[in-house]
Amino acid sequence: MTWAEATKENANGASQDRVSTDANVLRSTTSNSWDPHAVWLTRVKQPRELAASRVTSNAESQVRRLPD
Numbered sequence: 014m015t016w017a018e019a020t021k022e023n024a025n026g027a028s029q030d031r032v033s034t035d036a037n038v039l040r041s042t043t044s045n046s047w048d049p050h051a052v053w054l055t056r057v058k059q060p061r062e063l064a065a066s067r068v069t070s071n072a073e074s075q076v077r078r079l080p081d
Contacts, residue, residue, distance in 0.1 A: 014022075
């Protein structure tokens with residue numbers, strides 16, 4: 014069995030796996046999956062870049078206000 018076949022079989026089994034007491038409730042396996050790169054991008058990189066651009070634009074606006 015290849016890795017791809019094992020992954021498909023695992024996904025099929027998880028989607029059909031039900032809690033024995035209630036047929037309408039799915040067992041929670043990995044339903045809340047997340048991408049570490051997306052989390053890093055939205056929680057770390059983008060806020061840092063936004064803060065840096067604010068500092069840069071704020072410094073430029075203060076330079077323009079100074080009299081010659």
